[in-house]
Amino acid sequence: xxxxxxxxxxxxxxxxxxxxxxxxxxxxxxxxxxxxxxxxxxxxxxxxxxxxxxxxxxxxxxxxxxxxxxxxxxxxxxxxxxxxxxxxxxxxxxxxxxxxxxxxxxxxxxxxxxxxxxxxxxxxxxxxxxxxxxxxxxxxxxxxxxxxxxxxxxxxxxxxxxxxxx
Numbered sequence: 001x002x003x004x005x006x007x008x009x010x011x012x013x014x015x016x017x018x019x020x021x022x023x024x025x026x027x028x029x030x031x032x033x034x035x036x037x038x039x040x041x042x043x044x045x046x047x048x049x050x051x052x053x054x055x056x057x058x059x060x061x062x063x064x065x066x067x068x069x070x071x072x073x074x075x076x077x078x079x080x081x082x083x084x085x086x087x088x089x090x091x092x093x094x095x096x097x098x099x100x101x102x103x104x105x106x107x108x109x110x111x112x113x114x115x116x117x118x119x120x121x122x123x124x125x126x127x128x129x130x131x132x133x134x135x136x137x138x139x140x141x142x143x144x145x146x147x148x149x150x151x152x153x154x155x156x157x158x159x160x161x162x163x164x165x166x
Contacts, residue, residue, distance in 0.1 A: 004068070006116045009109060011068040011082065016057050018069070019050050029078075033069065036077040038101055046081060046099060063087060066094070066121075070113055072104070079104040082113050084121060084130070092128030092166075094121065098144070105140065111147045118148045122166045132162040 004011040012033065021028035026037040042050070057064050067083020082098035096118065100110050121130055132150055134141035136158055150162040 004117060004120065005073070006112050008073055009079075009113050010071040010073050011113060011117065012071055013065060013068045014081065014083075015064070016054065016061075019054050019057065022047070023050050023054075033078065034076075035069070035071055036075065038077065038079075038103070040103075041078050041101055042081070043099055043101065060086070067097075070098075070100070070109065072109075079109060082110070082117065084117075088124070088126045088128070092126055093131055094127060094129075095131045095133075096121075097132075110140070110144045114144050114148045118164060122164070128166050130164045133159050134162075136160050 003013070012035075015032070018029060018032045021032035022042050026039065026041070029035075029041075030037045053064075063086040066087050067085070068081065069078050070080040070082055071077065072079045080098065080100035082096070084094040084096055086094065088094045096114065098110055098114060118130055121127055130150075132145055134145065136155065142160070145162050148164065150164045152160055153163050154161045
């Protein structure tokens with residue numbers, strides 16, 4: 001997946017150059033992606049994960065093809081990130097993760113992209129199930145997963161676990 005389109009959004013693969021640029025500055029990320037970059041992107045938790053993601057990219061470059069930046073197509077602005085945490089494992093499972101910048105929440109963007117890429121993901125060779133988790137109090141994430149067709153499968157330590165089978 002180089003790019004993936006929905007009605008209002010584009011998902012663009014988050015390349016190694018873009019990841020390194022995101023750690024340097026928003027100006028560098030804008031140059032690398034060709035998109036407008038809000039001041040608060042990437043959010044702190046994702047920024048902390050980038051060095052690990054860069055390291056993984058060097059070892060397993062194919063994993064990066066399963067996730068990307070969410071771009072608001074009309075404004076050409078990065079509004080978040082979403083994707084599968086690597087391709088399917090030996091059981092045909094992969095886990096979805098996503099985040100939308102606070103100022104873009106409440107517009108259905110996460111639901112729009114999640115529903116769409118989940119359908120795409122389940123059509124890929126070797127994929128049998130998509131899993132997810134979210135905190136029990138994260139009502140927005142719960143709604144995203146429910147709208148995408150996920151079923152809750154369990155709870156542990158304040159986290160709910162979800163799955164969607166092919």
